[in-house]
Amino acid sequence: MSAVEPARRPGPPPAAGPQGGVRLTRLPEPVGPLTAALFAALRAGPGEGLDDAPAPSGEDPLADLDLQLALYVSYELHYAGFEGVDERWEWSPPLLAFRAELEAPFEAEVAAATPANRPQELQSVGDSLQRIVAADDGPPLSRYLEAGGSREQMLEHVVHRSAYQLKEADPHSWAIPRLSPGPKAALLEVQFDEYGGGRAERMHSVLFAGTMRALGLDDSYGAHLELLPAPTLATVNLLSGFGLHRRRRGALVGHLAAFEMTSSIPNRRYGNALRRLGCGKEATDFYDEHVEADAVHEMIAAWDLAGGLAREEPELAGEILFGARALLALEARWGQHLLDSWEQGRTSLRRPLDAGLSREWA
Amino acid sequence: MAASEGKQREGEATITPYRDGPYLVRGPFSLRDPDGDPIPVTRRTVALCRCGKSRTRPFCDGTHKLIEFRAPGVLETWPPERPQS
Numbered sequence: 001m002s003a004v005e006p007a008r009r010p011g012p013p014p015a016a017g018p019q020g021g022v023r024l025t026r027l028p029e030p031v032g033p034l035t036a037a038l039f040a041a042l043r044a045g046p047g048e049g050l051d052d053a054p055a056p057s058g059e060d061p062l063a064d065l066d067l068q069l070a071l072y073v074s075y076e077l078h079y080a081g082f083e084g085v086d087e088r089w090e091w092s093p094p095l096l097a098f099r100a101e102l103e104a105p106f107e108a109e110v111a112a113a114t115p116a117n118r119p120q121e122l123q124s125v126g127d128s129l130q131r132i133v134a135a136d137d138g139p140p141l142s143r144y145l146e147a148g149g150s151r152e153q154m155l156e157h158v159v160h161r162s163a164y165q166l167k168e169a170d171p172h173s174w175a176i177p178r179l180s181p182g183p184k185a186a187l188l189e190v191q192f193d194e195y196g197g198g199r200a201e202r203m204h205s206v207l208f209a210g211t212m213r214a215l216g217l218d219d220s221y222g223a224h225l226e227l228l229p230a231p232t233l234a235t236v237n238l239l240s241g242f243g244l245h246r247r248r249r250g251a252l253v254g255h256l257a258a259f260e261m262t263s264s265i266p267n268r269r270y271g272n273a274l275r276r277l278g279c280g281k282e283a284t285d286f287y288d289e290h291v292e293a294d295a296v297h298e299m300i301a302a303w304d305l306a307g308g309l310a311r312e313e314p315e316l317a318g319e320i321l322f323g324a325r326a327l328l329a330l331e332a333r334w335g336q337h338l339l340d341s342w343e344q345g346r347t348s349l350r351r352p353l354d355a356g357l358s359r360e361w362a
Numbered sequence: 363m364a365a366s367e368g369k370q371r372e373g374e375a376t377i378t379p380y381r382d383g384p385y386l387v388r389g390p391f392s393l394r395d396p397d398g399d400p401i402p403v404t405r406r407t408v409a410l411c412r413c414g415k416s417r418t419r420p421f422c423d424g425t426h427k428l429i430e431f432r433a434p435g436v437l438e439t440w441p442p443e444r445p446q447s
Contacts, residue, residue, distance in 0.1 A: 130382060134427065193405055202404075264424025268417075295422040296409040299380040303435075 025222025032066025068233035126307035138332035142266035169194035171243035186304035214282035250319025258324035263294035381435035384422035
């Protein structure tokens with residue numbers, strides 16, 4: 001990324017970050033047998049070298065960094081790819097077979113960690129989504145950061161979120177070709193806004209990159225991948241898995257609905273946290289935008305998209321609610337990981353942020 | 363009455379009350395204060411506060427969930443024909 005970054009010029013800021021527009025990530029360092037086998041194969045020719053790849057360890061897949069990072073990199077081949085990795089790997093049968101070995105225990109553990117739907121909830125998906133979100137008792141991460149989170153904690157939070165926010169909305173777009181006209185129009189109404197309403201500089205991923213730069217963080221795509229622990233990678237892998245499998249389209253739609261329904265209020269709190277820490281509009285713009293944007297999106301996503309899909313394909317109602325509940329379950333684990341780490345006085349990342357990265361506030 | 367019963371007229375804005383939530387307004391429309399000055403609108407579809415407690419009025423900011431605002435998404439009648447949910 002930095003190799004192709006244009007020189008900064010005086011005058012108006014670049015129209016669109018992540019700067020340069022090219023997002024090519026270096027493969028991270030392996031963290032165990034799965035990533036060692038995968039990354040070695042990816043550096044060689046497509047389709048070679050995965051035959052003897054080891055199987056997942058049987059450890060809790062949600063906490064297994066080796067499994068989550070291997071899955072994340074497997075999925076990332078469908079997004080931006082990696083420097084030095086042949087693009088044909090994306091649809092290479094050995095890669096897809098290896099990925100399926102990772103997905104099976106992950107999916108099973110997500111299902112085990114997600115509360116079951118009650119039969120009567122399937123009658124009105126919009127109502128049920130509202131009740132599920134209202135009853136969510138996940139850890140109070142946004143309240144914690146708003147009330148007294150430190151600068152370092154806020155920076156860590158941004159780094160965790162960069163795993164998704166720098167490609168915000170992209171995985172949900174995989175639902176587009178799989179929906180009938182009613183729910184499709186609802187999804188596109190949300191996505192049009194997510195992608196900046198035709199203005200690249202208002203695209204939410206671009207606003208997030210602006211927040212990162214304002215906080216002195218590297219905003220290039222994938223720059224912090226080696227800092228992310230398993231619970232963070234799991235939240236993104238959940239979504240990528242829903243997005244890349246058509247059979248999970250109901251869960252993908254439920255995920256988006258719950259994501260939007262749990263966004264306005266926490267984002268206001270994150271913006272308040274940054275203001276309390278002395279940050280300016282460059283840093284808070286992403287969060288402030290999401291307060292109003294997601295107040296719109298949550299209604300469309302719950303009633304027109306998720307409710308509309310359930311009316312047209314009633315057999316998907318359970319999957320829609322499952323997607324919402326799985327999001328809340330994995331977000332809760334992630335949030336608890338952050339709060340537990342901070343309570344114990346240590347970083348919530350795999351290692352502390354380089355202080356040199358974050359000297360300047362906007 | 364005719365406008366809401368019939369097909370939508372071309373170029374007409376739509377205002378939709380969402381159950382327990384805001385009004386969504388889909389254009390074309392303009393938002394103006396009582397002096398006639400425009401209130402800036404930055405997106406095609408906006409959510410207008412219905413619970414009265416938003417901190418970004420007239421826009422919705424999601425506060426209706428915190429106060430457990432309840433309202434139907436359809437026409438309310440008085441006296442109620444059946445128990446309100």
